[in-house]
Amino acid sequence: MERRRTIRLTVNGTRYEREVEVRKTLADFLRYDLGLKGTHVGCEHGVCGACTVMLGDASVRSCILYAVQADGQEVLTVEGLSSPEGPLHPLQQAFHEHHGLQCGFCTPGFLMSALELLAEKQNPGEEEIREALSGNLCRCTGYEGIVEAVRAADRVWNRS
């Protein structure tokens, strides 16, 4: 039992080893220890979805998961979707083209939830898309552009 612990994990393909306080959330670890501020923090109790990242192949709320729980695992954040030099990920491109964002605060979380949906499913219906994204809140867009963007990304993203 301890209050600090050394963890080893892979984030966006890069391996890290860090000592952390055990009560540090994965969201705070990503943002402050690794400087990956693309993962946003809104409500900090699991409701808004802004902090959603992939842990292994499942989307999780990083605000109610501790960094120590990701020890030995792989994390994907919005920074890992595309490289700064390269083209945007098809989902990012579609959000850009279809007005899937305004202020952008919610966007990283939406992208991760949409990524999980589209990775599992080709050609989801509108209801399915809305349900998959129901755990992400957006104060700006009214959601229409977001749903449209996910449909568009589904058509062009070559998953193979």
Added chain:
Amino acid sequence: MKPAPFEYAAPESVEEVLELLGEHGEEAKVLAGGQSLGPLLNMRLATPGVLVDINRVEGLSYLRSGDDVLAVGALARQRSIERSISIPRRWPLLHQAAPYIGHVAIRNRGTICGSLAHADPAAELPAVAVALGARLRIRGARGEREVEAGDFFVNYMTTDLAPDELLVEARFPPLPPRTGTSWKEVARRHGDFALVGVAAVVTLARDGRCERVRLVYTGVAPTPFEAGDAEEMLSGESPTQELFGEAAERAARDCEPGSDVHASAAYRRHLVRVLTKRALGEAVRRAREEG
């Protein structure tokens, strides 16, 4: 830092978990999916001295349906219900209720047993477990015991579990032949906790009458509410819309909903009436398809 300081342990066996719980008693909390405990810690509504994370314990993530009983290990995630091949066919009520639990990312982490242990009065799975007559296997320093779901929920967020005990497995018995089930729920938005939810389990006799009916509600009492009177008035009778209406009245009369910021008690009773009729109708239709 959001949560108050705590010590953290990530044991790798059930024995170690029990040892830690025995040693720290009330001071310790089991961390399963963390989807209820995490928010409580972040808001400092819970300030345990020790978190015993069971996520590294080997062999607890199973959903086993080999024999007639569905055995659900302490670490089986809520999401795995939706991925299972046998559950939709053989324990359809679980499959009908699961999508109402929060959102995908919540169900990816949240465990079935954690939801039972947490015993939120508006949660789906406690009502489902009672309706299906699940049995809960509990281990502690003093050995192992089994409790019926109906006896497990003691009060608002309080179960029969002692602080040094672990819920290791939930066991769901098979449904009898000619049985149909239905989950109906109203929440303010998709994924929110239920204002009212109802599980209906109807077994028809060969002549088409109701042989056995279970009606268990969430959101209308501190623990899953069993509408015993309504169940009884249906058994032995031919299922008709009229009778469903009477049973719904009975359930609405007998339940004890509270008023809060989400809904008044009167509105919750109204929902009990509406949802009971719908759930019974659907369960009976499905029972007929079975038989």
